[in-house]
Amino acid sequence: MSVNHDHNHTTSIKGKKLFFTILLNIFITVGQLIGGLISGSLALISDALHNFTDVISLVISYTADRMTKREQTLSHTFGYKRAEIIAAFINGVSLIIVSAYLAYQAAFRLITPEPIATNYVIWLSLVAIIGNGISVLILQKDAKDNLNMRSAYIHLFSDLIISVAVLIGGLMMHFFSIYWIDPLLTITISIYLFFLSLKIVVESVSILMLFSPKHLSILDIETAVCKFPKVKNMHHVHLWELNDKDIYLEAHLEFEEDITLSEFDAVCQSIEEMVRKDFNISHTMFQPEFFREDEKVLIIQD
Template sequence: MGHSHSHNHSHAHDLNGRNLFISILLNIVITVAQVIGGLVSGSLALLSDALHNFSDVVSLIISWIANKLVKKKASLKRTFGYKRAEILAAFINASTLIIVAILLIFEAMERFQNPQEIGSNLVIWLSGIAILGNGFSVLLLKRNANDNMNMKSAYLHLLTDMMASVAVLIGGLLMKFYQIWWIDSALTFAISIYLIVMGWNLLKDSFKVLMLFTPESTSVDAIVEDIQRIEVIKNIHHVHIWQLNEDEIHLEAHIDFNKDIKLSEFDIILNEIEELIFHKYEINHINIQPEFGKCDAKDVIVQD
């Protein structure tokens, strides 16, 4: 038997999809402009920033596709639908974020050893345009970045690229007025370290969801203790708790009763369990298998 406390998130997904689409268009324009500017000015910094923007475009497209997939209905072949699409997108984007950051570190080290004079005026103007474009995209995605791993991964990609563009702008200004050629490399290195830290945290969080780990904020022992306080319950065992996506936490368990109760009585107890677990632990999908005198393993965690 099961239960679900559900909420309507379709409007939020529609808004996220629109914001992602706008960000994709902005980043395509920025990427094309930076490639042309980098080739004209001979700026490796601009070309590398264009590469970062292109990686943003790819990550945003992945996030946008996931946002569309998650709204598809469940079917006989896909009983959960595509509810994990956004978690998978977050994992992919977090992985690419770390890879790009590592490549940036090597690029910064090489550029530090071999600084070269470039056309700074074009670098300054185009990096300024990139900051404005990425800054607008960051504002679009920031609102839901803390509540949705997919949006957070896209947000981090854009925030990173905006910071990289700031580094290019500062480098361009210092090169133009003070001929300090190494500053761009130093700033790029610092941004890359920040990227790795943020990307690693997101990678860990999305990995835990994909692997069906118990959410860190959920205590299995406390849940078992609370349920076993109900008078007619003898034992709760074979417990599984996992997070399906951003909105759903599932619990399934076997409950051994100390007497042979009627189905109508079980429904009353089940409703009590559902309300307790939802309001105290925010678990909104519960599936309980009732048992009486069944000979099976009674451990809380049973390896299937």
Template structure:
């Protein structure tokens, strides 16, 4: 059985991710405390809901930070993959909390619509501005890494939705200050909740697929099998499994049936050709091939183990 991997990591880059997450955590703790106090004083549900969302951000950022640190730990005899799935787990948990918090906010907003209360709008305005500035800075810190790492994307989405929520709270504060439209507070809370569900669903679905070992959607197994079968003396490729371990690694294992009883040295040459092909054309960087000759087993591409 042969295997191979292509890897490329930058420790300085992952350290920078950790630093940016830590700065975002401290900023969100500051925002949360300010908004809780301000929400209680002003009576603004939108501000309190934004504070609750900020608190969930603090927890999610801490989860992301811990997962990012765990992901760098080395594998051992008891954890042969190390903690490479930690960041995917963090992304799943963070996406789930986005949806749960959204449902809670929408419930509170519906209740407030039937019990409109006067709100100290000036305090709401100033605290929402604080939220926009602090979360905006955090969003800029995490934006680059969010494009290439699911864990960082989950943290980024929490912060982005928080910034958007603060913008909504600011608009509501201005409308309440100028026109005494206090029902706007509950309506904006509903809008924030809907937006959170919209943003969280895709990430929840994506992280679930990785945890369930689904084949990445960009990979077509039939195409890979057909291309490997063009290599001599490959007869058949079957019992294929392709899954994403984390953001950086896609694994493939398969049985390859040969037309003749080749030498081990010949197999090594063919294996190298397969590895280079699937890596450069399909992004698969860990290949595990079981060679076979005249073996009586199922030759189906997908075999239920």
């Protein structure tokens, strides 16, 4: 009972943090968009658009965080545990689209640079640095253990870096009238965003496609399982991540002897404790077999 309470308490704290960063980024987005339109700075507008995608991504992350609180039911036996992974995927894709659009727009501006009212760029980028810096600090701890929070954190951290770049560009334009630096910064920012978000997309797709975790070896797990008494082999294995916290393992276990059900339960309990401790596998499902004629290979082509 205490475990559920702690989990709900942690989820509630995460939700509050996300909600606060949503409000903060709405304020930053509106200010930068107005300032960008007045000053004519494409870099400032691009930062505002990226901030707007931050708001959308944070709303998605906040919604997903709330959905994970829902209980499992007969029609939703896994509950909504993958809501955060879907949110991370959407956030990553949105960043890739935005980065491509900004690079496209900046390419035209690079050919024909335009004068920019740099005062707006400097002051509004400073505001964005402060706002995004606060948001990054708020989400930093939760980003280490949660893919959804990490995608939101990367959105905000990238915005912090972008705002610093925009400030540097604003200062260079103000003191040296180097206006081509504005679209050049935008292109650089776009490339940075693309590769940053691609990692999130690849990681979330891997989980959604039920790929085995990269840090685990099925061969190592098989070796460890087959060391238990009376276990002849392990085959027909499936290993996947439900989300970025829960790893599932299911397999057929063939025994050397026709053991009783109680003996099988004892062996299973020992194996479950071992894979949880050594491989961080949280859920296991084993099917017992004795002298059954089927393929004894690790991966069966279903």
